[in-house]
Amino acid sequence: MGIYILHHLQLQLHQLLPEKLQTQEIFNRGGINITEDINKDKLEHLLEHWIEHNKNHSQSFNEWGSRIRQAGFGKVADELLEAEQKMDECTQILERAKEKMDNE
Template identity: 40%
Template sequence: MIEHWIEHNESHIQSFREWALKAKKDGFLEAYEDISEAADKIEEANKSLKKAQKGLFPPPK
């Protein structure tokens, strides 16, 4: 399930970055910053999910 969440989040990150750039291009700089911040936070969430995944499924020794 964690792998699914990570992949799902990655698709959202990509979409958010694309829309942030569109907002910036159209002069909506505050929206650009807010959407970019949201993408950054999802990236942070994925870091936590990856740590959890390693804790649940450590690589074989």
């Protein structure tokens, strides 16, 4: 959950910066300065970050889906559980991409 909160705080801060600073790409994305060249180590780190980030979202959707269902919002809970499934599918794709790093 900490990564999730940090990510959203970065996005909120980014929106508060003057446009000139926003275009300088000063933020890190998954620990990688996006103005740097991408190499295998950095790409692996980024994929690991995305995988962990997605797993955190998936867990949150599951937990909130259960709470929301108990509160009587079954249709909303169904949508959250579908979002959880889709997030898990995205995570599987990212994990496959990470596995392919060895072949590059």
